[in-house]
Amino acid sequence: MNHEQQHEQEKETIRIGRINYTNVWPMFYHFNPKLQTARVEMIPAVPATLNKAMKEGSIDMGPISSFAYGVSSDSYALFPDLSVSAKGKVNSILLFLKKPLSEVLHGKIALTTTSATSINLLKIIVAKRYQASPEYLSMEPVLEQMMAAADGALLIGDHAIRAYWDNVQNPKYEVMDLCESWHDWTGEWMTFAVWAVRKDIVERCPVEIREIVDAFEASKQLSIANPESLVQEAVKQIGGTAQYWRYYFAGLNHDFGSAQQRGLQLYFEYAYELGLIDHEVRLDIWSENTVG
Numbered sequence: 001m002n003h004e005q006q007h008e009q010e011k012e013t014i015r016i017g018r019i020n021y022t023n024v025w026p027m028f029y030h031f032n033p034k035l036q037t038a039r040v041e042m043i044p045a046v047p048a049t050l051n052k053a054m055k056e057g058s059i060d061m062g063p064i065s066s067f068a069y070g071v072s073s074d075s076y077a078l079f080p081d082l083s084v085s086a087k088g089k090v091n092s093i094l095l096f097l098k099k100p101l102s103e104v105l106h107g108k109i110a111l112t113t114t115s116a117t118s119i120n121l122l123k124i125i126v127a128k129r130y131q132a133s134p135e136y137l138s139m140e141p142v143l144e145q146m147m148a149a150a151d152g153a154l155l156i157g158d159h160a161i162r163a164y165w166d167n168v169q170n171p172k173y174e175v176m177d178l179c180e181s182w183h184d185w186t187g188e189w190m191t192f193a194v195w196a197v198r199k200d201i202v203e204r205c206p207v208e209i210r211e212i213v214d215a216f217e218a219s220k221q222l223s224i225a226n227p228e229s230l231v232q233e234a235v236k237q238i239g240g241t242a243q244y245w246r247y248y249f250a251g252l253n254h255d256f257g258s259a260q261q262r263g264l265q266l267y268f269e270y271a272y273e274l275g276l277i278d279h280e281v282r283l284d285i286w287s288e289n290t291v292g
């Protein structure tokens with residue numbers, strides 16, 4: 001074994017979850033997994049699966065539902081300035097309605113099994129903005145099946161985008177954008193995903209984690225500088241028009257500054273107030289200082 005191979009062998013392997021929805025592409029599209037200090041293994045899945053894998057420790061870091069961070073905030077630190085956020089319409093957190101909202105609020109709503117943040121966002125909006133308490137069912141993200149069982153259906157990510165396109169072609173349902181509803185009601189940003197890292201890994205591998213944070217940040221900056229390459233890739237892989245994807249990516253924000261944090265803090269306050277989370281959540285942002 002030569003020196004280089006030996007060095008490669010000795011590197012820690014860091015297991016990174018990758019949400020398999022388009023909304024995280026800016027952070028992954030230019031992410032170069034060839035790092036100096038670590039080997040990287042990518043595990044693609046929907047958010048709910050990654051939330052569980054993080055909790056169990058079968059992945060070390062990556063984007064998870066903000067709600068899942070809130071539930072396990074003692075065990076995780078947050079990466080600075082990475083998120084999936086929006087202010088106003090997000091276009092992929094959609095409640096499809098078979099009847100007027102006022103009736104759906106007293107009926108049944110089917111919730112996608114792939115989400116954690118958005119299903120609780122819906123519960124918060126329904127309980128606090130509309131003072132309603134519909135019956136909730138948890139279902140796989142297949143709109144027609146959900147609508148056969150319920151009066152409304154919540155989809156997220158690419159499942160929501162595809163269902164929206166079908167509904168434009170063949171209109172059957174009213175569509176409500178939950179991020180727009182949150183913003184109209186509170187005036188705040190909403191953060192759907194945060195980049196979390198297990199505290200045990202931060203303590204063991206601070207140098208590796210630093211390099212990975214930088215690689216995500218570099219990918220994000222390249223994507224901001226050249227949005228068109230993501231747009232073309234989305235058309236190729238998922239379909240739809242370039243115009244749609246330009247609009248979609250322009251509506252997303254991947255920062256996690258004080259404005260996004262304030263919105264998420266309010267979400268956690270409401271989640272605690274409604275008993276959706278059993279403790280108050282403090283956002284614990286990772287920095288070199290906190291790991292010594």
Ligand SMILES: C=C(O[C@@H]1C=C(C(=O)O)C=C[C@H]1O)C(=O)O
Binds near residue numbers: 065066084118193
């Ligand atoms: C904006 C979105 O955010 C996603 C919503 C999530 C949730 O509801 O738990 C988790 C991760 C995000 O990527 C989306 O999927 O459309």
